[in-house]
Amino acid sequence: xxxxxxxxxxxxxxxxxxxxxxxxxxxxxxxxxxxxxxxxxxxxxxxxxxxxxxxxxxxxxxxxxxxxxxxxxxxxxxxxxxxxxxxxxxxxxxxxxxxxxxxxxxxxxxxxxxxxxxxxxxxxxxxxxxxxxxxxxxxxxxxxxxxxxxxxxxxxxxxxxxxxxxxxxxxxxxxxxxxxxxxxxxxxxxxxxxxxxxxxxxxxxxxxxxxxxxxxxxxxxxxxxxxxxxxxxxxxxxxxxxxxxxxxxxxxxxxxxxxxxxxxxxxxxxxxxxxxxxxxxxxxxxxxxxxxxxxxxxxxxxxxxxxxxxxxxxxxxxxxxxxxxxxxxxxxxxxxxxxxxxx
Amino acid sequence: xxxxxxxxxxxxxxxxxxxxxxxxxxxxxxxxxxxxxxxxxxxxxxxxxxxxxxxxxxxxxxxxxxxxxxxxxxxxxxxxxxxxxxxxxxxxxxxxxxxxxxxxxxxxxxxxxxxxxxxxxxxxxxxxxxxxxxxxxxxxxxxxxxxxxxxxxxxxxxxxxxxxxxxxxxxxxxxxxxxxxxxxxxxxxxxxxxxxxxxxxxxxxxxxxxxxxxxxxxxxxxxxxxxxxxxxxxxxxxxxxxxxxxxxxxxxxxxxxxxxxxxxxxxxxxxxxxxxx
Numbered sequence: 001x002x003x004x005x006x007x008x009x010x011x012x013x014x015x016x017x018x019x020x021x022x023x024x025x026x027x028x029x030x031x032x033x034x035x036x037x038x039x040x041x042x043x044x045x046x047x048x049x050x051x052x053x054x055x056x057x058x059x060x061x062x063x064x065x066x067x068x069x070x071x072x073x074x075x076x077x078x079x080x081x082x083x084x085x086x087x088x089x090x091x092x093x094x095x096x097x098x099x100x101x102x103x104x105x106x107x108x109x110x111x112x113x114x115x116x117x118x119x120x121x122x123x124x125x126x127x128x129x130x131x132x133x134x135x136x137x138x139x140x141x142x143x144x145x146x147x148x149x150x151x152x153x154x155x156x157x158x159x160x161x162x163x164x165x166x167x168x169x170x171x172x173x174x175x176x177x178x179x180x181x182x183x184x185x186x187x188x189x190x191x192x193x194x195x196x197x198x199x200x201x202x203x204x205x206x207x208x209x210x211x212x213x214x215x216x217x218x219x220x221x222x223x224x225x226x227x228x229x230x231x232x233x234x235x236x237x238x239x240x241x242x243x244x245x246x247x248x249x250x251x252x253x254x255x256x257x258x259x260x261x262x263x264x265x266x267x268x269x270x271x272x273x274x275x276x277x278x279x280x281x282x283x284x285x286x287x288x289x290x291x292x293x294x295x296x297x298x299x300x301x302x303x304x305x306x307x308x309x310x311x312x313x314x315x316x317x318x319x320x321x322x323x324x325x326x327x328x329x330x331x332x333x334x335x336x337x338x339x340x341x342x343x
Numbered sequence: 344x345x346x347x348x349x350x351x352x353x354x355x356x357x358x359x360x361x362x363x364x365x366x367x368x369x370x371x372x373x374x375x376x377x378x379x380x381x382x383x384x385x386x387x388x389x390x391x392x393x394x395x396x397x398x399x400x401x402x403x404x405x406x407x408x409x410x411x412x413x414x415x416x417x418x419x420x421x422x423x424x425x426x427x428x429x430x431x432x433x434x435x436x437x438x439x440x441x442x443x444x445x446x447x448x449x450x451x452x453x454x455x456x457x458x459x460x461x462x463x464x465x466x467x468x469x470x471x472x473x474x475x476x477x478x479x480x481x482x483x484x485x486x487x488x489x490x491x492x493x494x495x496x497x498x499x500x501x502x503x504x505x506x507x508x509x510x511x512x513x514x515x516x517x518x519x520x521x522x523x524x525x526x527x528x529x530x531x532x533x534x535x536x537x538x539x540x541x542x543x544x545x546x547x548x549x550x551x552x553x554x555x556x557x558x559x560x561x562x563x564x565x566x567x568x569x570x571x572x573x574x575x576x577x578x579x580x581x582x583x584x585x586x587x588x589x590x591x592x593x594x595x596x597x598x599x600x601x602x603x604x605x606x607x608x609x610x611x612x613x614x615x616x617x618x619x620x
Binding site: 187190191192193195196197199200203204207208209210211212213266270271320323324325 | 417418421435436437438442443445446447448449451457458459460487489490
């Protein structure tokens with residue numbers, strides 16, 4: 001029975017991510033002299049995780065579907081600049097600014113999606129192009145329209161309460177948005193037909209299309225979701241901090257990909273889980289922000305992230321092989337006859 | 344009963360200037376195994392892709408139950424009960440048996456206003472379907488496809504096609520990548536499908552496997568049906584000869600004999616040694 005439980009847990013896609021989180025916290029406690037209660041209660045890493053997590057989920061979904069979106073790096077400042085220019089600089093109603101920010105996400109997502117399904121160019125290259133292009137558009141539009149690269153925004157109280165509030169003085173309300181997003185995404189991906197289509201699509205697009213799964217439509221919607229999520233994060237930032245800058249956001253590209261990969265999503269698609277992405281994001285945030293609570297010099301954090309990424313991917317690989325060959329009834333016999341195909 | 348489930352009349356297929364299929368005439372009846380034999384490049388894959396709705400014939404017609412049909416996309420063929428199982432069977436190695444069995448037609452149950460993927464039903468149905476075909480080793484629908492052996496994957500894919508009401512089952516080299524024992528499992532499943540009244544089109548270049556299950560044989564050479572015969576009408580050697588392009592092999596034989604006669608019974612030297620001498 002013991003073997004059964006361990007096997008069932010280890011063959012889940014999130015096993016590696018959960019283990020990484022435990023290892024990182026342990027490492028900080030053992031070698032960093034960190035006060036664990038103090039660190040886990042701090043808002044800084046939770047805020048960081050929430051902002052990153054909202055982008056990481058759609059990036060992870062795209063990766064499961066076999067695509068990649070790095071234009072999120074430009075969509076975060078694009079979202080915050082759009083709302084600040086519309087509602088701050090031109091003093092239009094805040095709803096117009098919000099619609100503008102999210103609408104821009106829809107447009108860019110649509111462009112990414114249409115280009116990806118209509119051409120055979122890899123989505124990495126397409127979104128790289130839109131990333132760079134959007135950076136240019138945001139910067140020139142900002143300078144052209146406002147003459148500045150930083151625009152103030154005074155959002156009304158009710159929008160602040162929903163999108164830019166600090167709960168208990170330090171916890172950003174976006175944490176709740178993130179948790180809600182995780183729950184919805186988990187329900188859809190793991191407990192609906194759509195979720196099954198997503199995995200099928202990432203596993204083998206041709207075989208998914210034959211039984212009638214609308215793979216092109218799904219890809220376009222996923223790109224829209226990811227661009228809108230990114231501009232949502234930017235929009236919330238602008239509402240919270242009362243201003244927007246054209247720079248920033250580029251870190252999110254790698255941070256999101258690291259979170260997703262640590263979370264057990266296969267870079268080539270077809271495998272992964274929302275809980276895994278959730279743990280991957282938490283792990284990344286703990287390393288990135290938790291290091292301030294340790295005696296370890298801040299400069300080492302990138303090294304830790306690099307090592308952690310490598311370890312997590314190696315762990316995920318072996319767990320995936322375990323999952324392939326694992327049969328809870330008679331594991332010894334199965335392990336001998338099966339040949340774990342390379343993933 | 345005598346009316347063929349699927350019939351091709353004078354089907355031609357060309358890609359631009361290249362003719363791939365010439366005047367193909369074939370029929371397959373319910374409960375019959377048609378073995379499609381041919382060397383690489385003989386047009387086997389183009390033919391099955393045409394049957395499965397991937398390609399449209401350039402000219403000629405296909406009939407199902409005597410009625411003319413045209414397939415614009417693979418789904419049209421699938422809706423009429425034509426199912427193709429490819430060499431590696433399950434194409435989603437990282438999905439569970441239950442999930443991949445129902446890709447595109449997932450069972451759901453209602454929880455409040457939400458339609459939820461019914462994992463339990465999916466797993467139970469998938470396991471039951473494959474066990475009915477005699478593969479009792481598959482007993483847990485949560486296992487990943489990638490963990491199954493090649494024969495098990497093929498069996499699962501065939502069981503899936505039959506479960507979803509396939510009337511014509513196209514098996515594309517199902518035994519090519521398998522060992523002897525695994526292949527015999529798959530062949531037994533082919534016979535089981537035949538017993539259930541399914542028309543099976545079995546593509547292979549292994550004559551032994553074809554002779555074990557086939558009722559009706561067609562040999563493709565350079566896109567044309569070179570021979571079309573029933574079980575017992577031709578010997579294994581004749582079939583092998585046909586597949587290798589008969590005449591070509593015979594030509595090679597006479598060339599060799601002629602050479603040996605004029606060279607005191609020695610076979611020709613390999614090119615490299617001949618130049619040294």
